[in-house]
Amino acid sequence: MAKRGYHHGNLGQALVDAALVLIEQKGPQGFTLSETAKAVGVTPAAVYRHFEGRDDLIAEAARQGYEIFADLMEYAYRKGQPSALASFSATGRAYLAFARKHPGHYVAMFESGISIRRTPDLESAASRAYGILERAAADLAEHIPEDRRPPAALFSSHIWAMSHGVVELFARNSPGTTSRFPPEDLLETGIGIYLRGLGLIPPD
Structure with missing residues (x-):
């Protein structure tokens, strides 16, 4: 047998x-x-x-991570509606929440060195996630006078970079990096300063 x-x-x-x-x-x-x-x-x-190899396995983990991430971003964006400001701020906070809840996916996505262009499915999932933050930025940019309005892609990239920095330095127990303030507060105040500079929220 x-x-x-x-x-x-x-x-x-x-x-x-x-x-x-x-x-x-x-x-x-x-x-x-x-x-x-x-x-x-x-x-x-x-x-x-x-x-075929470890990189393909990590790429699949990253793809699944981007799908989860995009769903979380979409939920945050819709929860903030109809306020463009609330939706935009919520998508920034969603980044921090995702990194905490899905650390393995986060590392596969952002720290593995795997290009999002490795497979069409991975690139599609990543583009969907980035697109939600850009959509939230575009909604908010409508409230800025056209002659001072930054491109939505630039706008969203600034917040993406700020969120990523807070996660890397203060939300993942990186050696030698501590703060007296919770990561959520650091991100919230950083976004607030940025939006005040654009005239989207009044000064304190």
């Missing part, structure tokens, strides 16, 4: 889930496919039926 092969309900996803734990624990370059296979209970050869 022939020996039956290993059967898994969804081995591809199980490998991604295991990789996310390893990424969080060891970083995107600190684990091997063999470790991932061992965590799931399959041979290393089984991994190659789903992924």
